[in-house]
Amino acid sequence: MHILMRTLTFAALSVVALGSPAMMRAVQPSPWSNFNDNPIFYPNINATSWRTLYGRTLQLSDKSILLSWEDYDPAAALTYFPIWKSTDGGASFKYFSRVDDQVNGWGNWYQPFLYALPEPFGGYPKGTILLAGVSTPRDLKEAYIDLYASANKGRDWEFVSHIVYGPGREVIDRGEQAIWEPFLHMHKGQLICYYSTQVDPNHNQKLSHKTTKDLRHWSQEVDDVAEPDSSVRPGMATVAYSPVSKKYVMTFEYCGGPIASGCPVYYKVSNSPLAFGSVTSQPIIPNDGQLNPNGSPFVIWTLEPGNNGNGIFIASGNSREEIFVNTDAVDPNGWKPINVGQWSAYSRELRIINTPKDSAAQGEQKLLITNGGNIGCSGSCYNFVANGVVDIPNYPRS
Template identity: 50%
Template sequence: MLPALILAGSLLRLTLLVDACVTAPATPEANTTFTDNTVFIPDADYTSWKTIYGRSLQLPDDSLLMTWEDYPPEPPLVYFPIYRSIDGGATWSEYSRVQDTQNDWGLRFQPFLYELQNSWGSYAAGTILAAGVSTPANLSGAYIELYASTDSARTWTFVSHIAYGEGPELVTNGDKAIWEPFLLEYGDAFVCFFSDQRDSAHAQKLVAVTTSDLVNWSDDFDVVAYSEYDDRPGMAVVAHIQSTDNYILTYECCGSENCQAYYKVSSSPLTFNSTTGVPILSNDTSKTAPVGSPYVIWTSRPDRVDGSGMIIMNAASNSEVFINEDSAGQDGWKMVDINQWSAYSRSLRIIDDAGESRLFLGAGGNMVSDSSCNWVSCGVVGLSDLV
C-alpha cells in the first residue's frame, strides 16, 4: 500500500496531467464495464512518450496484468513494469518488474505477455512469458528477449535470446533493427513473429522463428515481405478463428500504403507468406480505413449457439473497433463505437469478468504531440455491445 503522501502526490499528478488532455473518469465499480480507467500515471520527469504500447494478460485466478513501454529517466535501467488488478480492471497496483539480467541495457520496447497452454522444454503449462526488446540508451543494437515466471508473474528469470539486430535500433531504412514480438503456440511449434529490418532487400518485413523448448530458436522465415523496398509491413498480431480453424494476421503496411491496416487469412500461422494481404475498410458509407498498429482477436458470439464467433480488430487511428464474421470477408468489417479512447497499439483481450465474457482494452497512450497526455488506461466492454 502506498503511503498517504505518495498517494496524494500521485493523485495531484493525475489531475495536472489529465486536465490538459481529457477529464479523468471516476474509479469504476469492480467487475463492471467502463471507459478509459486509469492504470498508471507517469511522473513529470518521464522522458520520450512517457508510456506507450499497453499489453495485458489474465491469469487463471482471474486477476489481470498490464505492462507497457515505460520511459522514466535513466539510470537505473528501464524495465517492463507489471501491474495487477483483482477487481476486473477497476483498481491497479504494481506487482512485479521484468528486468534485464543479461545485457546491462534495460528492457525498453514492445513488451508482450503470454501464458503457456502446453509444456515446452522445461517450462510447464501455466508458465507466464514476457517478451520484448532489450536495447541500450544509445540504441546501438537489440535483442528480442524472453523471460519466464513460474509463480504467476511475481518473479522473472531469463529464458533465451529470440533474435539479435546489429542496430541502430531506429526506424530509418537500412538500420538493422528488430521490433514488436508476438508469441503463439501452434502444434509442435512455439512461434515468435516480429518486424525485421535486417534484410538488405527490404526496408522492413515481417518474419517468424520457432522453437520446441523456448531456448533454441530456428532461422527466421518470411511472413509478409513486399517487393517494393520502401514498404514496411510491421506490428504482426495473429488470432485463431476457432470455428473455421483458420488464422488471421493483422499488420500495418507503412511506406506506399501509409501504415494502413492490412490482414491475411491462412489455414496455418506458418504459411501467411503464401497468402495475399488485403486492406481493412469499414463496410459502411464512410469506407473508413484504420491506420497504424492494428491488433486482432477472435471470440465466440454471445448471441449464437452454433460455435461461430466474431473477429475484433482496432488500430491507432480510430477509437472504434472493427468487427467481422468468421469468414473474414473483405466487405465484412463493421465499425462499432465502443466509447473508448484510441491508442497507439491498443491491445484487445477477452476476459472472464466475474463469470461474464467481456472485451478488455489496454492502452498506453496515443503518441500525440503533447506527450504528457500519454498514460496507461484500460476499458471493459460487453460483448453484446459489439454485435
C-alpha cells in the same frame, strides 16, 4: 513501429490541458463492471521518450489480470518492464513486479508482450508466463528481442533466451538494422514468435517469425510479409485463430501501401500460422464509407454472444476509436465498425476476460481494451496508461 505520428484524441487532450496528472483522476469503476477511459498509471512528467506506450495484458487462471507497458522511469538506471496486477476486472491495478534486463546490461525498452503457456513446454509447467520484449542500450546501437519466464504467476522472472538480434541502430530510419514488436503464439508443439525486422537490406521492413521447441533454441527466420517493393513498410503483426473456421488472421500496418497515405491496416487469412508468407494481403475497409483504420492494429477472436458456438474476429486500428468485427468466414466485405467508447491509442490491445460468477458481471466474458498512449507524445501531450471494459459485441447483421 510506424512513421505515422498521432496525438491523443480530443477527449484525451481536454484532460491533458489541465496540466497536472493528479487532476486527471477519474472515479474508480466498480469491480467487474463496464467502464471506459479508466486511468491506471500516470508516469513522472520528467520520464523520457513517450512516458508510456504499448500496454499489454494477460489474465491468469484465478481471473487476476497482469499489465505491462513501455515505461521510461527517470529514476531507474536501466529501463524495465513494469508488471501491475488487478483483482477486480481491470477497475484498478497495483504494482506487482518488474522484468529487468538480466543479461545485456542495457535495460528492457520496447514492446513487452505477455503470454501464458497453454501446455507444459520447454521444461516449464502449463500456465508459466512468458514475456518477450526488446532490450537495447540507451544509445540504441543494437538490440535483442529477449524471452523471460515466470513460474509463480508473474512475481519473479528469469531470462530464457535471445529470440532475434538486430545489429542496430534501434530506430525506424531506413537502412538501420532494427527489430520490433514480438507476438507469441503456440502451435502444434512449438512456440512461434512473430516480429518486425529491418535487418534484411532488401526490405525497408518486413514481418517474419521464428519457432522454438524448447524455448532456448530458435529456428531460422521465415518471412510472413515481405513485399518486393523495398520502399514499403509493413509492421506490427498480431495473429488470431478461430477454432470454428480453423482460420488464422494476421493484421498489420502497411506503411506506404497503395490505398491510402499513412499506414492503413491490412490482414491475411491462412489455414496455418506458419504459412502467412504465401497468402495475399488485403485492407480492412469498413462498410461505413469512412477511412480504412490506420496504424498499429490488433486482432483477436472470440465466441459471439448468443450465436450457438459461432465466433467473431475483432480488430482495432490507431486512427479509429471503433473496433472492426467480422464473422468466422472473414468475408473481405464483412468488416463492420462498432463504437465501444474507448480512446484510440498506439497499438491498443484487445483481450477477452473471464469474470467471476458471484460478481456484478455474473460470469460473462467481457472485452478489455488497454491503451498506453500515442507515439510522438512526449513534450506536447501527456501519455498515460488507461483501459476500458465493454460487452463483447454481436456482429451487425442489419
